[in-house]
Amino acid sequence: MQKFFSNRRLVIIVVILVVCFGLMAGSVTMRNRRNTPPLIQQFGNDIVGFADSAVALPVNWLQTSFSSVNDLMNTYSENRELKQQVTELAQTKVRDQTLAHENKQLKQELKLKKSMTDYDTVTAAVLMRTPSSWQQQLVINKGQSSGIKKNMPVMSDGGLIGRIVEVNKTNSKVELLSDTNEASSRFAISIGGKGNQVVNGIITGYNANRNELVMGQVSSKAKVTKGTRVVTSGMGGVTPKGLYVGKVARVGKDDYGLAQKVYITPATNFNDINIVTVAESTARE
DSSP: OHHHHHHHHHHHHHHHHHHHHHHHHHHHHHHHOTTSOOHHHHHHHHHHHHHHHHHHHHHHHHHHHHHHHHHHHHHHHHHHHHHHHHHHHHHHHHHHHHHHHHHHHHHHHHHHHHHOTTEEEEEEEEEEOOGGGTTTEEEESOOGGGTOOTTOEEEETTEEEEEEEEEOSSOEEEEETTOOOTTSOOOEEEEEOGGGOEEEEEEEEEETTTTEEEEESOOOOOOOOTTOEEEEOOTTSSSOTTOEEEEEEEEEEOTTSOSEEEEEEESSOTTOOOEEEEEEESSOO
């Protein structure tokens, strides 16, 4: 009986030793095969990888979105600054062009003032010009306080543009030569014809389509040459003599084909008047 139990213990010990050696061998083998982890470890790794992906996806999206929004805000800010710079440059360019244009006009007025030895002159700026009466009237910023009087001729860019028709304390209304109203005041003008002949007439109208002043009531049949200078004649004692009006553009007949009509290209662009000179003769005929 004792021999049986002794053999049984021996068998158990041998089995235990075999199992231990087997576990040790398996452990070494599994350690050397790191590329193939146990099933539980693989499952754990899969769970961890899925969790990382689930967390990383919204985090990456938020980071990308934040970066995009930040880039968009920077772009918007830069765009706004660039627009402001463009606007400032455009305003500067317009201001420079306006100043250059006004400077040119002022130089013209100064030359005109120096040449008008028989006139007292007042330089003024255009205060108002409404679209509804653009070709008829404008308002200047000088009036009675500056010596302006009714019927004084008004010039711009060296050429006659109209006359004063209404005077207030600090401003005056100018009736332009381009006014087609038949009741408008007309100027007596003269043209040098061939053979030292002088052709007198009156400005009786304005052709807006061709930008031409119409000279009617022509006093002579003398031949008038295209390009001849036209000036005020001084007849009537209101308008000084020798104010430049323009140049002869063409010669034609009236509606009945009888009387001569002279068409004049005005010296001044009626659509671009900013500075004017009001003239008063000091030596009338």
